[in-house]
Amino acid sequence: MATAIRGIELSKSFQHFQVLQSVSIEIASGECYALFGPNGAGKTTLLRIFATLHRPSAGRFEIMGFDGNRERAKIRAAIFLIGHGSYLYDDLSVKENIQFAIGIRGWNPTDLEIKKALDQVGIGRFSKLRSRYLSAGMKKRLSIAKALLVRPKVLIMDEAYAALDELGVAMVNEFIRNFTKEGGTVLMSSHDRAKTAEVAHRVGVLNRSVLNEMSVEEMSAADAIF
């Protein structure tokens, strides 16, 4: 399998605080890699470096073979981030938000395609509702609907299950399974070991700025991983 994400000796500091220290990671295409770690361990920072939102203080990274410093536009065309922000406009409807978010990337999905994506994540009946009235879980589902339409090569999910109900978690896992089966790569952070074990192929635990890798079985069997 080709390498989709490669981080080499990545370090990141904010002011004098070292968040990541020489973190190296390699994720193959079609793989789902889950990051665990306590709050403040650096999971979000690492994901944001791969999403081109932060520049590493040291080290380098590649996404789909594109260099993280020199080929940021190509990386951005290949990735999609489902992060803490909803990236929604309160005064636009659910459908209008999707039209805008996808349209600005240069593709205008048809009404049928938008409806299909919204139905798939379970918020089809809210398509005309202004997004200011959506709950956090519905906003998360809307982000996944966007990812369904964008069809990125690499999907980065920060706290993949946050704000979702049980049906939402099952829907996300179904989505990840199908996405990786079709060759897409997922890099996610999570705090839920049981739910993550259903879809992850490999696991990394970030603690005190350092990454330790383990198998899903090892993670599931461990009493505590951090």
Add this chain to the structure above:
Amino acid sequence: MQFFSVIRWIAWKDLLSEYRNRENISSMFFFAINVILIFSFSFSLDPETIKEIMPGIIWVAFGFTAIIGLGKSFLVEVNNDCMEYFQMLPIPKGAIYLGKFLGNFLFMLSVEIVLFPLFVLFFNLDILDQFLKLLLISTVATIGLSALGTLFSALTVQIRAREVMFPILLLPLSVPIFIGAVEATRGILSGDAFALYRHWIELLVVFDVIFVVVSFWIFEFILDY
């Protein structure tokens, strides 16, 4: 083609949001009405005085209304981390600037067009036959104001003292726009021949080009730090 499509999507989103929430437009409109009312009660309304002071009153009202409207232009992008989404898009960031600029320009110009009848009403102005010329000056001056306002709104939106910093940055650089707009408006209201104030309009056009091009170029660095 994607470049122009981005501009269209951003302007569409901004105008639709503003049409629905009317937060900016109502504060701008009521501020401008206040300015017009205060000036109309402060000066005698004889035609000669009006001709002298009217250009200043018009551009004080438009200028400060612009500060209120343009200063909030990028707030909507910060609320749900939408700036982050822009940052991650595989598109030239200048297109985002031009989209925001276009939205701001159309929004500002529509407010100015609504305000013109109020000037006529409160100051007893006879400018109906000059309306197209006044619209031309408004358009040219508003391009420059919107270009600078959009840039400085993006620059100050993430800082705590943005309400203070935005006018501090915008007002000194907009001085040439205000001078050109006031002088050209004075020429129209005095009934001068076009050739006598044409150079002020040309000056405005030159500043428009400079402000739009420089802002377009700088925006990439503001967004993709």
